[in-house]
Amino acid sequence: MSDLETHDGLKKHIIRALELAKNDLEEKRQKANFVRIIMRFPQIKAVFAKLRSVHANCDKSGDGRIDIQELSQAMTALFNEGKAEGREPVKSEVVKRTFSLSEVDEKGGGLDEKEFIVMCAIGFILSEEDKGLSTFGGMLAAGDDEYRRAMTDVVTAYLSFDREAKGYFTADEFNGFMTASKRADAARSFLTDERWAELDVSGDGKVEFEEFVYAFSKWVTATERDEDDDDDDDDRDKRSKNPLTQRVRFALQLSRTILEKRGGKVNFTRIIMRFPKIHDVFDRIRSAHKKWDVSGDGHLELKELQAAMNELMNLESTGETDGIDQDQIENLFMLSDFHHDDLKGLDVKEFIVFCAVGFILAEAGGKSAKLNTGERSDADKEYRDAMMDIVGAYLTFDKEGKGYFTVDEMHSAVAGCGKKDAGSLLTAERWAELDENRSGRVDFEEFVYAFSNWVTAGDDVDDEE
DSSP states (O other), X not given: OOGGGSHHHHHHHHHHHHHHHHHHHHHTTOOOXXXXXXXXXXXXXXXXXXXXXXXXXXXXXXXXXXXXXXHHHHHHHHHHTTTTTTSOOOOHHHHHXXXXXHOTTOOOXXXXXXXXXXXXXXXXXXXXXXXXXXXXXXXXTTTOHHHHHHHHHHHHHHHTTOXXXXXXXXXXXXXXXXXXXXXXXXXXXXXXXXXHHHHXXXXXXXXXXXHHHHHHHHHXXXXXXXXXXXXXXXXXXXXXXXXXXXXXXXXXXXXXXXXXXXXXXXXXXXXXXXXXXXXXXXXXXXXXXXXXXXXXXXOBOHHHHHHHHHHHHHHHOOSSSOOOOHHXXXXXXXXXXXXXXXXXXXXXXHHHHHHHHHXXXXXXXXXXXOOXXXXXXXXXXXXXXXXXXXXXXXXXXXXXXXXXXXXXXXXXXXXXXXXXXXXXXXXXXXXXXXXXXXXXXXXXXXXXXXXXXXXXXXXXXXHHO
C-alpha cells in the first residue's frame, strides 16, 4: 500500500510539497507575502470561477455537491484527454483520501464549491511534489498557466503564515505575520479576528493547509458589497462593487508605509510648493490623452484606452511582466470614470485619475509591475515623484489609509498644519469641489480629480490669451 493511501501518509506528502514550495521561493530570493497576493485577487478569482464551472459540470445530480463517484468519472475523463501525460493512472485510494481531506466542513454528502477548490489545491501541490502522481488538481494545471499561477499564489499566501512549512500555523504565527510584515497596516486591515475565526474551522487553535484554502477561497470570491451594506448611494455602490476598490485601499496603506519610512510627516504645504513640477507631469499626461484620443472628442473611450495600452506594452515590454490584463484596464476605467458616462469616456482629469490609481496599484504589485500609463516608476523619477506627491497630499487627510476622508478630517489636518498656504487653499469651496456628490466623504479618485484642478488652475485663462 502506498503511503498516499493513508491519512497520515497523505499529510506527510502535503508537508513535503509545502517544503518544496518554500525552498523554491527561497531559491528565487522571494518572500511569501500575503498582502502582495491580495493584489492578485482578481486573477485568482477568475481561476476560481473556472473551477466553479468545472464543479457544476461534475455535479451530475445537481445537488451542489460532488460525490466520490462523480469525481472519479471526471478524473477518468481528464486522464483520457491526455491531461496526465507521463503520469501514472489514477489511483482510487488516493482519490478517496484527497476527497476525504477536502471535506473541511465535515457535513458529508460530497464537496461543495469551496471544498472542491481545496481538493484542487491539494492535488496541485501533490502533483508538484510527485511528478508521477495523477490528481484532479494536477491534471487541471496541464497547459493552463493562469491556473498554475493562481494555485502557486494560494500556496504562497499560506506560507506567509506557516513560515516553516510544517503543515499548520497558529494564532501567534498569524498575528506574528502582521507584526513582522513591512506592509503591517494593510495586513491588519484585512486579517482581522473575524478572519481568524473563518480560518480555524475545527476550533483547535491551529490552521492546516486545507482549512486555509477553504477560507481563502471565500475571501477571494467575496464581493465588496458585503463591506458597504450601509451605503445606498448609487455612485458609491458602483465603486464598492468594483474589484479594484479594495486593492486601492491596500495600495494606499502601503504607500503610507513607504512615505513614513522616508522620514518626516506628510506636509500639504510642501506639496503646494511642488505644484509647478506636478504641473509638468500633468502636461505630459495631457499630451498622451490627446495622442490616444483618436476621435478627437476630448474623451478616451475604453477601446481607445485598451489600444493605447497594448501599443505601449508591445513597445516597452522588457520580458519581466505578464501581458496587459484587459479586465483590470476596464475596471480601472470604470473607477476613473468620475461622471459615470461610459459612452463618452475619460476626459483629461479623469485620465489623470486613471494614471494615479494605476500608479499606486503597480507600486503595490512590486517593482517589476508595469504601470498602467506604460511608464516605469523606476525609470522616470519626475513622473514617480509627482505621483507620490499626489498620494502624499491625499494621505495628509486620510491618515490611516482607509480609502476616504471626511470634512472633519480635512479641517483637522489643516489646523494641525498651521501653515497659511494650506489654510487659504483648503477652503469650504475646495471641499465642495472634493465632495461633488455630497456624500460627506472623499475617496482617493475624487481627491485626485479635484487636485488636478488645483494644480492646473489658470490653464484655461493662459490658453485664451
